Amino acid sequence: MNKTITVMLVEDHPEYRDVIDLALSDEPDIELINQVGSSERALQVLRNPxxxxxxxxxxxxxxLPGRSGVEALPSLRASCAHAKIIVLTQSNNEADVMRSIQAGASGYLLKSSTVNQIVEAIRTVAEGGALLGSGVAKYILTSLQTRLPTEELHDSLSQRELEILTLLGEGQQKKEIATHLDISITTVATYIRRIYEKLDVQNAPAAIAKAYRAGILPHDPPHEIDA
Known part of the structure; x- marks a missing residue:
């Protein structure tokens, strides 16, 4: 029997909380265990023995009222180290997206996402993946005009790492990459970990965004990125 995925919702609008509550109540493998209206309250709950x-x-x-979500993100991660954080917001502001990713968010979705997209994002990040919702990846990759120095970054990656990074950029997940390259999932995970270390990032969205900015990957972004 699969483990139930437990979820906390940090959202100040009661109507949207009701939407998420209703959506998740239909999912047998997902349980909404807490709803709070501010980051301060979320931290109080997580730190309560x-x-x-x-x-x-x-x-x-x-x-959010008071401390914004992006400001609170590092504290939330520190208070519940094993929890994965999905930013669910109306903002597609470049600074918000990049700050959230750099602070360790495993996913970034707009509130215009469908209920099914939100549910699948929860499952994806709970399984150790990461996800940028439809439109967000394209927004980042087309709006970031500043190019990073490419030669050093490119040369630091092996041919196999570049190959796997390219497949990540096409939206393939670990299992699909393993099948495509005829190697084990464990080997793929090891290569991905090395890619993160070399690019100095924490997850797949950040790695792919940096690779596009640096010109390591061509500027033809997919609709969604998850890995």
Missing amino acids: LFDTTPDVILLDLN
């Missing part, structure tokens, strides 16, 4: 069920995934709005 009486709160004996910690979330596997935190859905985090950015535009």
Whole structure:
């Protein structure tokens, strides 16, 4: 029997909380264990020793009263180290996207995403993947005009690492990459970890965004990125 994915929702609009609550209530493998309206309250709950069920995934709005979601993101990660954070917001602002990714968010979705996209994002990040929702990846990769120095970054990656990075940029996940290259998933995971180290990033969206900015990957971004 698969483990139930526990979710905390940090969202200040009651109507949108109701939408997410209703959507997740239909999913047998996902349980919404807590809803709070501010990042301060989320941190209080996570740090409360009486709160004996910690979330596997935190859905985090950015535009919150008091401390914003992007400001609170590092503290949320520190308070619940194993939890994966998905930013779920109306903002496709470049600075918000990049700051969230750099702070360790495993996913970034716009509130215009469908319920099915949100549910699948929860499952993806709970399994160790990362995801940029439809439109966000394209926005980042087409709006970032500043080019990074490419030669050093490119030369630091082996041919196999470049190959895997390219497949990540095409939206393939570890299992698909393993099948495509006829290698084990464990080997793929090892290569991906080395790519993150060399690019100095924490997850697939950040690696791909940096690779596009540096010109390592061609500027023809896919609709979604997940790995």
